[in-house]
Amino acid sequence: MPPVSTSSSRLIYDALKACGVRLISALPETWLVHLIRMADEDPEMTLVRLAKEEEGVGISAGAHLAGVKSAMLMQNHGFLAAVNGIVSCAQLYRIPLLMLISHRGSFGERDPWQTEGGGVTEDLLHALRIAYQHLDDPLHVAHRIAEAQTLAYSSNKPVALLLCRDLMWEP
Amino acid sequence: MTRVDALRAIYDQLAQRVVVTIMGAVAAELQSLGHRPSFFYLQHAMGLASSMGLGIALSRPELSVIVLDGDGSVLMNLGGLTTLARYRPKNLLHIVFDNESLLSVGGFPTATSTGSDIAGIARAAGVPRTAAVHSVDEFSRAFDEALAARELTTVVAKVEAVGPSGYVTDLALLENRFQFQRYLKGAGRSA
Numbered sequence A: 001m002p003p004v005s006t007s008s009s010r011l012i013y014d015a016l017k018a019c020g021v022r023l024i025s026a027l028p029e030t031w032l033v034h035l036i037r038m039a040d041e042d043p044e045m046t047l048v049r050l051a052k053e054e055e056g057v058g059i060s061a062g063a064h065l066a067g068v069k070s071a072m073l074m075q076n077h078g079f080l081a082a083v084n085g086i087v088s089c090a091q092l093y094r095i096p097l098l099m100l101i102s103h104r105g106s107f108g109e110r111d112p113w114q115t116e117g118g119g120v121t122e123d124l125l126h127a128l129r130i131a132y133q134h135l136d137d138p139l140h141v142a143h144r145i146a147e148a149q150t151l152a153y154s155s156n157k158p159v160a161l162l163l164c165r166d167l168m169w170e171p
Numbered sequence B: 001m002t003r004v005d006a007l008r009a010i011y012d013q014l015a016q017r018v019v020v021t022i023m024g025a026v027a028a029e030l031q032s033l034g035h036r037p038s039f040f041y042l043q044h045a046m047g048l049a050s051s052m053g054l055g056i057a058l059s060r061p062e063l064s065v066i067v068l069d070g071d072g073s074v075l076m077n078l079g080g081l082t083t084l085a086r087y088r089p090k091n092l093l094h095i096v097f098d099n100e101s102l103l104s105v106g107g108f109p110t111a112t113s114t115g116s117d118i119a120g121i122a123r124a125a126g127v128p129r130t131a132a133v134h135s136v137d138e139f140s141r142a143f144d145e146a147l148a149a150r151e152l153t154t155v156v157a158k159v160e161a162v163g164p165s166g167y168v169t170d171l172a173l174l175e176n177r178f179q180f181q182r183y184l185k186g187a188g189r190s191a
Helices: A006-018 A031-040 A053-064 A076-081 A083-091 A117-127 A140-154 B003-014 B025-032 B049-059 B071-076 B078-087 B118-125 B136-149 B173-186
Strands: A022-027 A046-047 A070-075 A098-103 A131-135 A158-163 B018-021 B039-041 B065-070 B092-100 B128-131 B153-158
Touching: A006 A031, A022 A053, A022 A117, A022 B049, A031 A046, A031 A053, A031 A070, A031 A098, A046 B018, A046 B049, A046 B078, A053 A070, A053 A076, A053 A083, A053 A098, A053 B049, A053 B078, A053 B173, A070 A117, A070 B071, A076 A083, A076 A098, A076 A117, A076 B153, A083 A158, A098 A140, A098 B092, A117 A158, A117 B039, A131 A140, A140 A158, B003 B025, B003 B136, B018 B025, B018 B049, B025 B065, B039 B173, B049 B071, B049 B078, B071 B118, B078 B118, B078 B173, B092 B118, B092 B136, B092 B173, B118 B153, B136 B153, B153 B173
Parallel strands: A022 A046, A022 A070, A070 A098, A098 A158, A131 A158, B018 B039, B018 B065, B065 B092, B092 B153, B128 B153
Antiparallel strands: none
16 A cells, blocks of 8 residues: 555544545546545445546535535546536536645655646646645644535536645555 | 437426436427426536435435436446446436437537447446437336336437427526525425
């Protein structure tokens, strides 16, 4: 098992549960393995394993209109793959989305194939006018997730939290 | 078979059910038969109507959810068929109107015009029940059988590549969205 932080993953998962999230869509990625396992093992959570991240936008939109709070787990390359759905479903129809995006390709990245995505992720969030914050400290996890969801619902818009190396990776 | 004739044949049975459609001709033709608060028209995001239907069906198992899809949209999200099949909600009926073209943008032929078989793709993806139909009678029968079976079904209805004269209706996108959400909030919960 890669040295992805179990304790930070637990903090994130518990924060999502505390916010009333009952449906999570996800595509596997190294930093998300514990989170996805926690969702899979939780009888109170509906985990939807996707073929491609854009589907998750539609699933979350359907869940929202049906009265269920959801979150999306994806890598930043998955965010890149989901952009049309975010714009032409979630933004066009004013759907709150809570997106947790693993911020690969930033300082410390060893995988050469991850190094382009990190450089465009924040620029793209700005271009899409999606409010976001970094999650890089366990102390900030619970309240930032709660506040992100609060803004998503009050604005009826997507919001993003960038899961950073300092939080997700064991030192 | 024309799509509007197929829609007319099932229109009465759409009452008390939740309907999610794709953009363009399907949305305009269903509205021409009469809008209901339980109908949502995804007027963009091609490919995601079936994903929205999945999200609703998983969230509210007591509701009967019908997705009215098209060949162009399905081809943009073939992976979505594998996700539908994986969770196979019993309360979801997936109808694909296949006119073998991207009609609303000028009628460019899709890959179903050269032999790609959406019912076959759905079956191979693991959708437990599939059907391909060519007449309104066959379509009505497949629709009734799918609802009676209470199992995820994809019905591919081959239809003529004709549509309405226009696609913009007087129902604003956000009006539809909030009305639909309000309907779902009350549906099945007041009874």
